[in-house]
Amino acid sequence: MRIVALVPGGIGDQILFFPTLDDLKRTYPDAQIDVVVEPRAKGAYRVCKSADETIPFDFKDRNSPADWANLLGVIRDRYYDIALSLGQRWGVGFLLWLTGTPIRIGYAGNAAGQLFLTNTVSLKPEQYAASMYHDLLQGLGINTPSPELSINIPKRDLEWAETEQKRLGIPGSGYVLIHGGSSELAQTKGIEKIYPVEKWQEIVQDFQQRQPDLPLVVVQGPDDQEFVLALTKACPNLKVTTPADVGRLAAIIAGANLLLCTDSAPMHLAVALKVYTLALFGPTDPAKLLPASDKFLGIKSPTGNIADIDPQTVLKQVWGG
Secondary structure (H helix, E strand, C coil): CEEEEEECCCHHHHHHHHHHHHHHHHHCCCCEEEEEECHHHHHHHHHCCCCCEEEECCCCCCCCHHHHHHHHHHHHHCCCCEEEECCCCHHHHHHHHHHCCCEEEEECCCHHHHCCCCEEECCCCCCCHHHHHHHHHHHHCCCCCCCCCCCCCCHHHHHHHHHHHHHHCCCCCCCEEEECCCCHHHHHCCCCCCCCHHHHHHHHHHHHHHCCCCCEEEECCCCCHHHHHHHHHHCCCCEEECCCCHHHHHHHHHCCCEEEEECCHHHHHHHHHCCCEEEEECCCCHHHCCCCCCCEEEEECCCCCHHHCCHHHHHHHHHCC
16 A cells, blocks of 8 residues: 655644554555655654655645646656645645545545545644654545654764754753754744743743753754844853754653743654643644644743743743842
8 A cells, every 4th residue: 555645734733643654654554654744844754664765845835837747747657546635735646636635534625635545534733743744544434533743863963962952061960951042934923932041041041040951952954043142142041952963853852851932843743752831832732733742831922922922921830030
């Protein structure tokens, strides 16, 4: 059996789709399971247990007919038995119909798109996103609850993290990890996910006063240089780590006692690793991106602007005050 899933979105969206892939692999252990993903999100599959191959396609780009034709050819040539689509664009349904894939599953709602699908399921966006994605498996008669997020960190990435902790001078007792940046795409679209440096400074200084021996490490991603430079200038004792890929990022998160972050891919990795997480949200409902657990807490801005979250609100959650 061959299965393909079309999964638009960034790294976080891919991680949230991992439970669906895991259940597919559990149900069809001998199946070849491939995913069509945007190039910017391909790196997520470094820590995925259940996908065999990634096929790059930029869903967000202004694709020409030739681009769509190329994707059509790739899918058609592989003779998939089942196709899952997370998007609701009618064009994607039409594309899957043209491939001749016998079972084509997607969400109900787009009348034009539904014409090209063989099985549809209800879209329930009010629930945790991983569960919403998992609902697609109802189109295959799989009605079990969504499993928890889970990832597999390559051994070489775990070894890198051990070496990195030694470089940073972090003892075996753990550390607090901070990720306050945002992707370039989010910034381009005007989606503000960066918590102001001066407010992070207040949080960091409170930690340093209460727990002076507890290492604080800030993660610098490819789009975070400006943010990290400003924060380390304000808080010179901060340590900085720069993981080169998702595997190394996951490995450095795995060793943390606590992740303080904004709504981001590291948040989902921490959930998969069951690391205590305190995440800051702007207009998004935390219940849609965090599972119900005492280990994972989301703080939503009272105004919808992440910058309006009071640092004292964050610190009260940390210290239980």
